[in-house]
Amino acid sequence: MIKLAEYIKKNNGKLHLMGLCSDIGVHSLLSHLYGVLDFAKQNNLTKVYLHAFTDGRDSPPDSGIGYLDEIESKMAEKGIGKIATIMGRFYAMDRDSRWERVQKAYECLTAAKGDRAKTAHQAMQESYNKQITDEFIEPVCIVDENEQPLAKVEDGDGVVFFNFRGDRPREITRAFVDDAFTGFARTVRPKTYYLCMTEYDATIPAPVIFPKLPRMKNIAAAYFSQLGLTQFRCAETEKYAHVTFFFNDYTEKPYPGEDRQIVPSPKVRTYDLQPEMSANAVCDAVLQRLEMNKYDFIVINFANPDMVGHTGILQAAVKAAETVDNCVGKILEKVKQLGGAAVITADHGNFERMYDADNKGPHTAHTIGDVPLIIFDEKNQNRKLRNDGRLADVLPTMLEMMELPQPPEMTGQSLFIK
Helix, strand or coil, X not given: CHHHHHHHHHCCCCEEEEXXXXXXXXXXXXXXXXXXXXXXXXXXXXXXXXXXXXXXXXXXXXXXXXXXHHHHHHHHHHCCCEEEEEEEHHHHCCCCCCHXXXXXHHHHHHHCCCEXXXXXXXHXXXXXXXXXXXXXXXXXXXXXXXXXXXXXXXXXXXXXXXXXXXXXXXXXXXXXXXCCCCCCCCCCCCCEEEEECCCCCCCCCCCECCCCCCCCCCCHHHHHHHCCXXXXXXXXXXXXXXXXXXXXXXXXXXXXXXXXXXXXXXXXXXXXXCCXXXXXXXXXXXXXXXXXXXCCEEEEECCHXXXXXXXXXXXXXXXXXXXXXXXXXXXXXXXXXXXXXXXXXXXXXXXCCCEECCCCEECCCCECCCCCCXXXXXXXXXXXXXXXXXXXXXXXXXXXXXXXXXXXXXXCCCXXXX
């Protein structure tokens, strides 16, 4: 951060803050944004601009206007910062190589291409008037009294991307910092000091504010690999990182004995248009691997319950549920034929709640209630489970099912009642 400030002062540049402007805590926190504003003021950086990525996916779909009003109040209170651009996460935080979306965001940030508005509040209200909710806000530049954009990212500027989660900042970050970038033709390539909140990807050539902590020992992938066991990971593109990068403690490279197959997600604007997504192709890929009868441990992620849940459209969620139910049934039937076992669970909910009674509209965010855990295992079918489990207990439970010892680094406990 000190080097960032020095760079900006040396080049008489501007400080640009980019990130998701909601306070749900999935990708970002407003307290982090406010902390960077405080840093800027303490270091006498006077030209400070926020490029606000609106949520509406993990937050209510029309909550963005309130968040931006709050941010502007904080800026006024602190005496620093202005909102320069606004765009939905649909554009700025794509993770599915929809480069045409990322290009629109990038060109708004670097070339001031996009709609115009005199205030952030006006920009949001005009979008709502067009029935465009937070996630899908078209890139818009805030202009001054002369109808000129307040700021764009230029040579000599500094950038702080304050999202802490790694998957969604990658694409637009690469557009800024990667010399070998091929996602789209960059008409402008500003020379900046670009700073990431966390390590979004080890191959991104940009400094990081909070480096990754030392790798955890004996995570599932490493432990099974050390035991000489084989693994298979499968998901469609939207959940690629969840069965690889996240599951392996922010490590991209597979462990020995770990195979992967990623199925492309359908190229539709929103997944209510194809609620089946690529679940059937994922199912087919898993069935083929099961038929090989060579894997000791398989991880599958069906994206539909989450991704279609984010649309807030009930009929699409029903179709998604039917699709995944059918796929899970096929997989369990094959597992049974092979004498195997399975665990079905989640780390959060979504499409079990599609209506927000408080806002009297669609519910598009994750839910925070308890999630089911279903064990499909003839050998253990008569055993009782604890009802106070947590996510850390899932793998110890599976290790007991596999009759494998639990390494000391795993602090969870098997859910089976002894």
